[in-house]
Amino acid sequence: MTQHAERTHHFTFNTDGRPHPLENGLVAVTFALGVIAVATCGFRSLHSLAAWTGVAGLITGGWGQFISVTTAERFALIIGLGLAGLGFYIGMAHGGFV
Numbered sequence: 001m002t003q004h005a006e007r008t009h010h011f012t013f014n015t016d017g018r019p020h021p022l023e024n025g026l027v028a029v030t031f032a033l034g035v036i037a038v039a040t041c042g043f044r045s046l047h048s049l050a051a052w053t054g055v056a057g058l059i060t061g062g063w064g065q066f067i068s069v070t071t072a073e074r075f076a077l078i079i080g081l082g083l084a085g086l087g088f089y090i091g092m093a094h095g096g097f098v
Helices: 021-041 044-067 071-093
Strands: none
Touching: 021 044, 021 071, 044 071
């Protein structure tokens, strides 16, 4: 007897069933800024970009943590904050904002 297996797991940050467009937007922006900061921090000539995107990611991630509603949002924000912080600190070590 075969049964139809339904997909019960969906990738979503809205685990409480309500939409959170602002919080999800902050997650996306924080993660994107963190990836850019980490990708550019390895190049000494891009230290300014790494520092500025890192600090912007830290600010958006901090604000997102403050207003986040679900655990999934907080988890993704912590990943983005870690990336942004790493890119920020390495960018600062290579020359900073200037």
